Amino acid sequence: MAARSAPNCHLRLEWVYGYRGHQCRNNLYYTAAKEIVYFVAGVGVVYSPREHRQKFYRGHSDDIISLALHPERVLVATGQVGKEPYICVWDSYTVQTISVLKDVHTHGIACLAFDLDGQRLVSVGLDSKNAVCVWDWKRGKMLSMAPGHTDRIFDISWDLYQPNKLVSCGVKHIKFWSLCGNALTPKRGVFGKTGDLQTILCLACARDELTYSGALNGDIYVWKGINLIRTIQGAHTAGIFSMNACEEGFATGGRDGCIRLWDLTFKPITVIDLRETDQGYKGLSVRSVCWRGDHILVGTQDSEIFEIVVHERNKPFLIMQGHCEGELWALAVHPTKPLAVTGSDDRSVRIWSLVDHALIARCNMEEPIRCAAVNVDGIHLALGMKDGSFTVLRVRDMTEVVHIKDRKEAIHELKYSPDGTYLAVGCNDSSVDIYGVAQRYKKLGECVGSLSFITHLDWSSDSRYLQTNDGNGKRLFYRMPGAKFKKYIGHSAHVTNVRWSHDYQWVISIGGADHSVFQWKFIPERKLKDALHIAPQESLADSNSDESDSDMSDVPELDSEIEQETQLTYRRQVYKEDLPQLKEQYKEKQKSGTSKRREKAPGNSIRLHFVHGYRGYDCRSNLFYTQIGEIVYHVAAVGVIYNRQQNTQRFYLGHDDDILCLAIHPLKDYVATGQVGRDPSIHIWDTETIKPLSVLKGCHQYGVCAVDFSADGKRLASVGIDDSHTIVLWDWKKGEKLSIARGSKDKIFVVKMNPYVPDKLITAGIKHVKFWRRAGGGLIGRKGYVGTLGKNDTMMCAVYGWTEEMAFSGTSTGDVCIWRDVFLVKTVKAHDGPVFSMHALEKGFVTGGKDGIVALWDDSFERCLKTYAIKRAALAPGSKGLLLEDNPSIRAISLGHGHILVGTKNGEILEVDKSGPITLLVQGHMEGEVWGLATHPYLPICATVSDDKTLRIWDLSPSHCMLAVRKLKKGGRCCCFSPDGKALAVGMNDGSFLMANADTLEDLVSFHHRKDIISDIRFSPGSGKYLAVASHDSFIDIYNVMSSKRVGICKGATSYITHVDWDIRGKLLQVNTGAKEQLFFEAPRGKKQTIPSVEVEKICWASWTSVLGLCCEGIWPVVGEVTDITASCLTSDKMVLATGDDLGFVKLFRYPAKGKFGKFKRYVAHSTHVTNVRWTYDDSMLVTLGGADMSLMVWTNEMEGYREKRPCDSEESDTDSEEDGGYDSDVTRENEISYTIRALSTNIRPMFGVKPHLQGKEPSVDERPPVSRAPPRPEKLQTNNVGKKKRPIEDLVLELVFGYRGRDCRNNVHYLNDGDDIIYHTASVGILHNVATGTQSFYQEHNDDILCLTVNQHPKFINIVATGQVGDLADMSATAPSIHIWDAVNKQTLSILRCYHSKGVCSVSFSATGKLLLSVGLDPEHTITIWRWQEGAKIASRAGHNQRIFVAEFRPDSDSQFVSVGVKHVKFWTLAGRALLSKKGLLSAVEDARMQTMLAVAFGANNLTFTGTISGDVCVWKDHILCRIVARAHNGPVFAMYTTLRDGLIVTGGKERPSKEGGAVKLWDQELRRCRAFRLETGQVTDCVRSVCRGKGKILVGTRNAEIIEVGEKNAACNILVNGHVDGPIWGLVTHPSRDFFLSAAEDGTVRLWDIADKKMLNKVNLGHAARTVCYSPEGDMVAIGMKNGEFIILLVSSLKIWGKKRDRRCAIHDIRFSPDSRFLAVGSSENSVDFYDLTLGPTLNRISYCRDIPSFVIQMDFSADSRHLQVSTGCYKRQVYEVPSGKPVMDHATMDRITWATWTSILGDEVMGIWSRHAEKANVNCACVSHSGISLVTGDDFGMVKLFDFPCPEKFAKHKRFLGHSPHVTNIRFTSGDRHVISAGGDDCSLFVWKCVHMPH
Secondary structure, eight states, rough: OSSOOOSEEEEEEEEEEEEOOTTTOOEEOOOSSSOOEEEEEEEEEEEETHHHHHHHHOSSOOEEEEEOOOOTEEEEEEEEEESOEEEEETTTTOOOEEEEOOSOOBBEEEEEEEESSSSEEEEEEOOOOOOEEEEETTTTTEEEEEEOOOSSSEEEOOTTTTTTTTEEETTEEEEEEETTTTTTEEEEOTTTTTTTOOOOEEEOSSTTTEEEETTTTTTTTEEEEEEEEEEEESSSOOEEEEEEEOOSSEEETTSSSSEEEEETTTTTEEEEEEEEEETTTTTOOEEEEEEEEEEEEEEETTEEEEEEEGGGGOOOEEEEEOOOOSSSSEEOSSSSSEEEEEETTSEEEEEEEETEEEEEEEESSSSOEEEEETTTTTTEEEEETTTSSEEEEEEOOOOOOEEEOOSSSSSSEEEOTSSSSSSEEETTTTTTTEEEEETTSEEEEEEEEOOOOOOOEEEEEOOOOOOEOOOOOOOOOOOTTTTOOOOOOOOOSOOEEEEEEETEEEEEEEEEEOOEEEEEEEEOOOGTTGGGGGOOOOEEGGTTTTTTTTSSSSSOOOOOHHHHHTTTEEEEEEEEEEGGHHHHHHHHHGGGOSSSOOOOOOOOOOEEEEEOOOOOOOOOOOEEEESSEEEEEEEEEEEEEETTHHHHHEEOOOHHHHEEEEEEOOSSSSSEEEEBBSOEEEEETTTTTOOEEEEEEESSSBBBBEEEEOTSSSSEEEEEETTTEEEEEEETTTTEEEEEEEOOOOOOEEEOOOSTTTEEEEEETEEEEOOOOOOOOEEEEOBBBOTOOOOOOOEEEEEESSSSSSEEEEETTTTEEETTEEEEEEEEESSSSOOEEEETTTEEEEEEESSSEEEEOOTSOOOOOEEEEEOGGOOOOOOOOSSSSSSEEEEEEETTEEEEEETTTTOOEEEEESSSSSEEOOOOSSEEEEEEEEEOSSEEEEEEETSSSEEEEEEOOOTEEEEEEESSOOOEEEEEOOSSSSSSEEEETEEEEEEEETOOOOOEEEEEEESSOEEEEESSSSSEEEEEEETTOOEEEETTTTTTTTEEEEEOOSSSSEEEEEEEEEEEEEEETSSEEEEEEEETTTEEOOOHHHHHHHBBBSSOOOSSSGGGGGGGGGGTTTEEEEEEOOOSSSOEEEEETSHHHHHEEEOOSSSSSSEEEEEEEEOOOOOOOEEEETSEEEEEEETTTOOOEEEEEEEOOOOOSOOTTTOOOOOOOSOOOOOOOOOOHHHOOOOGGGGGGGSOOOSOOOOGGOOOOOOTTTTOOOOOSSOOOOOBBOOSSSOOOOOOEEEEEEEEEEEEOOOOSSOOOOEEEEGEEEEEEEETEEEEEEEETOOOOOOOOOOOOEEEEEESSSSSGEEEEEEEEBOSSSSSSSSSSSSEETTTTOOEEEEEEEEESSBEEEEEEETTTSEEEEEEOOOOTTTEEEEETTTTEEEEEOOOSSSSSEEEETTTTSSSSSEETTTTTTEEEEETTTTTEEEBBBOOTTOOOOOOOEEEEEEETTEEEEEEEESEEEEEEEEEEEEEEEESSSOOOOOOEEEETTTTTTTOOOOOOOOSSOOSEEHHHHHTTOOEEEEEOOSSSEEEEEEEEEOOSSEEEEEEEEEEEEEETTTTTTTEEOOOOOOOOOOEEEESSSSSEEEETTSSSEEEEEEEEEEEEEEEEEEOOEEEEEEOOTTSSEEEEEESSEEEEETTTTTTEEEEEEOOOSEEEEEEEEEEOOEEEEEEEETTTTEEEEEEGGOOEEEEEEOOOOOSSSEEEEEEETTSSEEETTTTTTEEETTTTTOOOOHHHHHHHHHBSSSOOOOOSSSGGSSSSSSTTSEEEEEEEEESOOOEEEEEETOOOEEEESSSSTTTOOEEEOOOOOSOOEEEEEOOGGGOOOEESTTTOOEEEEEEEEEOOO
């Protein structure tokens, strides 16, 4: 029988016939070496026409569909399809992978393009959003990503003449992108009137912002900027698929089969029509064109590649061809010549020469061809067709011999018999027909009976038998009969056929859907020796294409220990990361029940003191010496640093679940540890300070099982325990993932980085060793190549040798394998059983194995220099503890300080002296859960018993060692000392128990009365007369200790017993059961007692380990359903109850813990279940056991008074209080505000009816014939004070903004330029305001409201400002929230950060060096993100708090520490690498302190932090601990605080009523002990300060009332710099008839007078009610004001006295107007009315008449020039005209059209039809105003846009210019006199914008 292994021979891909032309474009180029690069199926091909040779790139795992050439023309990028598609950048010369880009796109990569210098690559995905992604491809890092378009994108290109600009095109669109920061922002190309909106297929960029693009209709569209400027019609007669730019110009190729060459200005040079050339044919379609010098490459739809030399353009040279579209099934080889025949669904049959690699004949048939065969002598060729017929041709000249159709379904297989007499034909209808060849193919018979369609037929060699197959196969080589195979990848979809050539030199394979023909060279066994270079083919691990079946060949059985380990699963039901969410969910459910005050947390705390145990049973190489000779290792969730001289331990407690691996930095000072978790983290920490330096997350699942540092210490490699054992390479200091790859399907035990080449590493594990190298964002792996030397064994450890090529690995069979590069060179027998650990030394190696032997070797594993056996006999005399067994399995070895450090599977750590003696340093329980724990009644010792079948006694005093151990026959679950300490009772897992002598551990007596586990065992107090033994059988047996008899049985429990306690008299038992029952039994008889819960408290219990009952109701957590409390223990003074639970928490509660959810202190060190907790006899220590982590932890108890000032590392107390320090309306408003984004804005006025642009137009009577004697039509509008020269307005420029957003934003006013300027924001505009002159300049790049602003304080970044805005979802699109970083002086945008904060960004802060930026979101998690803003890179992000965070600020001296404050929240954060670590503020140090809502933060030296609260107190924190409270620093909430960097003084701002001593602004010293108060002389009842900033001798204050005030420190003088309306909307707006003044009236009850020239507010009048409208009289001497309550007032301008007032209506007055002749006043209200008053009758203001039948509320009114008519626009989109003063409606259109209006502010009417946009269904136009010249019109709408139109604009959707700046809702708009300015008023933003009008020049 043949051996069962794969055949020892190879295939090498030699040639591919074909080119992918269908569904792809622009995929054919010349490289720098004049080779041609293209792709077919899943292979990249580099073809050299000179040598007629192909090279192949095979790093893809599926069809390649896109290709781009690097500008230097050596590197190629290709993108593939697939579920997780990736991009490979590879070298066309060596065909090696340079970089892999992955994990971003889905479905496939449709287009690729390199930028000008080739540093960046852009890719477009095939996903539903057609994502566009920009890569730094060398680092494999994504720089930016954005949704591309809703439909397919066909081409994308960088603009090679402008940096950071790209253009993409596709179905019905072209988009122009700019890249800034991490934001890709598109602008859609405007087709306008120049060309039709249509699909653009290809494009090329040119100078001067020109872009040329090819359209589907064959036109070329030319763009300038984003506008289409011209089209070149009919460039091609059909779609233009490809456009290629080169030095000479442009080449285009289209569906019409033509190539056109154009010069650099796109003037035509020449046309080449390929259809007309010799090789051409009808229907030829060009998909790709490349022009280089005098050569042009053309790729066609039908898989041909032509090369055209320009001067012989009618003779294109056909250099490659393949089958066209359609499946390719037929394949036959010639019996005597090196020829192959193929036939395809494209109806062609082709004959290929395998020697010349060329097509020699082609013949087109009538039908698609499905199979082919050549007869024995090579004369006839039979072809089976899809329609059931078959044809026979002569091979020589392809003439037909016969055509027969006997069947209806496709012919699937036909074969000639070996003697050439018969032809068998198999059909899809399951039949085989036999034909005679000599009888001209007469049918001789048929075979029926197969159930499925026929796929394969074979004749026996004597031509007498036929065998058939149903099913379908893959290309495999078999060596009969064992059938192991090797696998090769090249084709993308299914391989449809395979044949050997006649002389067995080649294998030919054909692909179905990829219609390509692959030719493989066969390399037989004997040649292998020379052909080592073709060894393991390199591929991405993901494609797994090298996983041939032979890997699974006959590997010996796994060692039992390894087997056990591979079966371990580290999955958890509940991960610690899930707790916060679970807690929220449960809290929601239980809101109702928990109104009672929760019990306070205890004053005591505990500190981890010593841990017994070391994790060796499933970990390896996790034990090292540090720099100073301490020992570092891990157990449970604790990193331990053990000092062996002092026998003390220090702990790293940053992990919250099992640590699985540990590696030490080459300098031996930092350690990396990886843990279990849903998103498991790796911590890198310092062994000196035990502080985390970096935390790496986000790439692994379930856990991290191996880590390793690089030789330079900068990088870290890690391996996960997910199903594909992902490998990640990190830059750990930055916390950046460099590369990632799937490791292997089998478990990986070890990862080792190459000490010489940081880009290489090895992984080893079950049945494999792999050699990896980094390629950009991916890793490329090659299997170790074993050859004939060995088998693919399981590797347990690996190290590198003395060169970068050499590596060594230890196997599970005890061998050491020596590798050079990827080849196995030799193996050396090293141990009996697996080699678990291996360590490289300067001059050799040390290994350790399961046989318990440590071996030292020379540097080439030639000789073993020395061995050490780990035996009890070798233990040094002074050794602490006892060795459990001889030759324990060795799991870790490390050398240093003259010793060998050894870790064993049994949890021991030993130190072996070079001369032989062994010292035991640390030990713990072995594998199996540990549950039993008892503390001695009067000595500091404890006993434990475990499933590992040992009973151990531990010393808890300073010697910290195991005093005694005894092996048991069975595992045990519980133990107990007798009251005199002489006896020790132990309960076993088989239902027996024993009593042993506590000193010698020898048996005294044993019983076996029960079948199930004994779960608790207890001596009665006092003399210890009775012993209660509880079992899982639900009984408690009571024994008399003296007589050794059972005296009672307690029955009545419905479930297993968990805990038993005696009362002090020894008469009563308290019992807990698994069914959560609390039962009581009388002893010794065991009679059940019922005791009311009130009485239970009064009983004096000897011990308390119960977890049930009223006294400990509070210990059950909110998430009680997912976790169990397994143990509790009460101190002897009955004050503190310690508990242990299933999640690994040890908690302390105040006893009795009544009421639900008591407060506690919580400690994390154990990983999963804490199985038992016990206080020692004097309460000085707490001992805890960790179930599956097998560790015994000793904690010291620190009393309330005794507390070193030391941060308690792991203490995380759950003490968020219900009280938050009071209520404040401003805080509530800010907390609950919901920000609308502009795009989702809705109507500010609820109007109803049909919008004007949707109404049918009534024909006007006045459309008279042109030749008419009628008088000329009157002007629409009276044009006043403009004179003769009417100049249209062509642009508006923002000149002034009156307004500041203080009502709901903070810390947003800052000094710049040494106090000469201030910077602040309102609406979506950043404002730089000069203090001296009042001039303003603006940053207008935000597309929505700004919410926060900060200034970079670092001198290197002078005048750099960051602003954050509102947004929609965090989908990286243009409406996503973003942060802009810009230069305040020149307004240049330096970076835009699109962020993941949905809804908006509410706080930003720069770090000390100015390089980092911190942002906080308004999303429900209130995410905190840190950015490296210059690169646009997000460094770290984490959920901040479940309630609103108001401010987060970096410490002024730090780049890693910051503080966040918010609703009942203050957190102290550290940035470690990529991770954000936080500590809650601890309040317990200050008496009765409670967590309040915090509003502001400032900083002092020595880690002091100050936070301002809602109650007016300021809290002072040292580190994260509250150290004092400055009570009532302000009388109201402290909204703002500012730390002055130069002198450390602190400014606070609050909400206060002005008083003699107090002030809303205070200046404090550095410690916040003394202060000086400043009053803001604003005349407000209360001052509410929202922002403070301190410059030289000045304090800058921003208030809630939209004032910005400068306060002098010396004289306390106030200077108001900026005024604004306090509350909006500002509805009323009117400009002075002749001067540059205007009035505004708003909801805040004020009317304000503004001076444009002086840039300030001149006056304001408080009306006491909200004002809605305001109007000047024609002379400007009176002002009429309409109020929200229906009243209106008339003031005299000179004296501001009230001339008259009246209230005739109950509802708001919407518009008020004086008639041009000053006689009438018209008042329009929301009661659908207009009232007329005659002013000549004096100030009594009696209504003289009103307008009837107004259909809806009034919006605007305008008088006619002669004061006789009034036009009214109403809320139902109808405009009415009335007579004045009668109020009669005018119905006649002719009359209406003849009226000349004095003003036009109506949004309705045919004259302004064009102002309504297409998008008006959600939002309205709110206001309009026609210029005094009567030819321009401005409007304001609900989107916050100001638009400029020509007047009149009767055409729908008229052309206009738009101006952004306002928040949603522009409420009113007016021209000033002389049309010099436009004023617009904002709704939401309470701001007034003054725009300067730019008139057209004459």
